[in-house]
Amino acid sequence: xxxNSSNHPIIxxxxxxxxxxxxxxxxxxxxxxxxxxxxxDISDIYNDGExxxxxxxxxxxxxxxxxxxxxxxxCGIVKDxxxxxxxxxLSYDHIIESVNNSLKRMNIKYIDSFLxxxxxxxxxxxxxxxxxxxxxxxxxxxxxxxxxxxHEALKYLKDHTNIPISVNQLQLGLGHLDLVREVLNLNVNxxxxxEHTGELFFYMKRYNIVLQCWSPYQYGLFGGSIFDSPKxxxxxxxxxxxxxxYKTSKCAIATxxxxxxxxxxxxxxxxxxxxxxxxxxxxxxxxxxxxEWYTLYRKTGNLLP
Ligand SMILES: NC(=O)c1ccc[n+]([C@@H]2O[C@H](COP(=O)([O-])OP(=O)(O)OC[C@H]3O[C@@H](n4cnc5c(N)ncnc54)[C@H](OP(=O)(O)O)[C@@H]3O)[C@@H](O)[C@H]2O)c1
Numbered sequence: 344x345x346x347n348s349s350n351h352p353i354i355x356x357x358x359x360x361x362x363x364x365x366x367x368x369x370x371x372x373x374x375x376x377x378x379x380x381x382x383x384d385i386s387d388i389y390n391d392g393e394x395x396x397x398x399x400x401x402x403x404x405x406x407x408x409x410x411x412x413x414x415x416x417x418c419g420i421v422k423d424x425x426x427x428x429x430x431x432x433l434s435y436d437h438i439i440e441s442v443n444n445s446l447k448r449m450n451i452k453y454i455d456s457f458l459x460x461x462x463x464x465x466x467x468x469x470x471x472x473x474x475x476x477x478x479x480x481x482x483x484x485x486x487x488x489x490x491x492x493x494h495e496a497l498k499y500l501k502d503h504t505n506i507p508i509s510v511n512q513l514q515l516g517l518g519h520l521d522l523v524r525e526v527l528n529l530n531v532n533x534x535x536x537x538e539h540t541g542e543l544f545f546y547m548k549r550y551n552i553v554l555q556c557w558s559p560y561q562y563g564l565f566g567g568s569i570f571d572s573p574k575x576x577x578x579x580x581x582x583x584x585x586x587x588x589y590k591t592s593k594c595a596i597a598t599x600x601x602x603x604x605x606x607x608x609x610x611x612x613x614x615x616x617x618x619x620x621x622x623x624x625x626x627x628x629x630x631x632x633x634x635e636w637y638t639l640y641r642k643t644g645n646l647l648p
Contacts, residue, residue: 346455346456348553348606348607349607351380351382351413352602352608352609353379353380353598353611353626353627354380354383354384354415354609354610354611354612355380355384355611355620356385356557356612357385357389357398358385358386358389358394359614360389360394360397360615361394363397367615368397368400369404369405370617371617372401372408372412374620376408376411378624380620380624382415383412383413384416384555384557384611385415385416385417386417386420387416387420387441387445388420388422388460391422392444392448395445398414399447402449402451409451413455413456414455415454415456415457415510416445416457417458417460418437418438418442419437419459419460420460431460431462431464433471434463434465434466434470435470435473438474438478439477442478442483442484452483453482453483454484454485455485455486456485456486456510457478457484457487457488458489458512459488459489459492460491462492462496466496468500468502468503468504471504475487475506476506479506486509487509488508488509488510488511488512489508489510489512490510490511490512490513491511491513491514493540493541493543494540494541494546497511508552509553510552510554511547511553511554511555513543513554513556514556514558515554515556515557515601516556516558516559516561516562516601517560517575517600517643518558518560518562518563518643519561519562520640520643520645522540522543522544522554523544523640525540526542526544527640527645527647527648528646535645535646547607548605551607552607553608553609554604554608554609555608555610555611556601556609556611557613558611559611560594560597560612562574570593575643577643577644578639578643578644579593581638581642582596582639585631589629591625591626592622594619594622594625594626595626595628595629596631596639598610598622598629599627599628599629599630599631600639602627603630610623
């Protein structure tokens with residue numbers, strides 16, 4: 344393991360960098376580092392590689408930052424601009440080529456944590472295992488994981504490699520609670536009881552696979568922020584009550600709600616506004632009671648059988 348997740352509850356997401364200058368990004372990274380956030384999540388696909396290139400620009404100007412940062416990137420989503428198509432590719436050649444391109448764009452010698460961004464239905468676990476072994480032997484990647492991987496695909500991969508699969512990055516937040524809703528609704532004859540994730544939540548706990556929560560404050564797939572959304576009226580009212588009780592912000596409460604699920608949870612904020620990032624960091628200090636956790640779960644429109 345290149346990192347211990349419990350030391351890095353908050354991750355700075357670097358997906359929303361479009362429109363930022365290298366100086367803006369430098370200031371954000373400095374703010375993060377000065378406030379205890381050392382883990383950064385990016386992908387080769389964010390803004391078609393431009394996000395990695397912008398980070399590379401910052402690291403070239405400020406090489407002293409590199410060793411203070413845990414850099415996690417991903418591959419597997421391919422955009423073919425010429426033919427206007429998107430597809431997934433987890434072949435050996437694509438993985439190796441992607442890592443080499445990411446290293447070049449970010450101007451770094453190694454990647455701390457490397458994830459397969461999405462499962463490719465054609466993926467072969469032995470082939471992926473071979474790519475991981477090559478990258479590990481070459482010292483280009485220190486630690487490996489996946490993202491958006493279902494239960495069986497994760498098991499299939501784990502069965503074929505001795506390299507630990509340290510992370511599964513999944514969407515989880517008050518606006519998207521499928522992973523835990525399923526755990527709480529076994530055998531209940533309603534939509535919430537239907538199996539969507541194959542009990543991935545406890546499978547990951549069993550094998551110490553860190554759950555990194557992406558889009559923690561969004562509903563739907565980039566539907567918008569839950570804060571002050573009329574769709575989440577009751578949730579926001581209760582967030583307000585808890586924020587007043589703990590003398591903090593609603594975002595801090597929403598963050599603590601996720602972190603309460605264990606010390607194998609990390610929350611990836613996508614904000615590039617230091618004030619908002621600070622609210623996520625503040626969430627690491629709040630300890631909700633069990634009663635408050637379940638009430639917030641219900642106030643977000645979820646059934647507790
Ligand atoms: N693996 C995957 O498939 C996948 C998919 C999507 C994202 N990701 C990763 O997850 C990261 C986070 O995703 P995301 O950007 O969708 O997450 P997010 O933090 O839930 O959403 C960002 C949006 O929420 C707002 N926001 C954040 N904190 C706030 C606060 N305290 N108060 C008010 N508004 C707040 C931001 O506004 P402001 O900008 O105004 O703060 C921004 O519009 C990405 O950067 C990326 O690294 C991974």
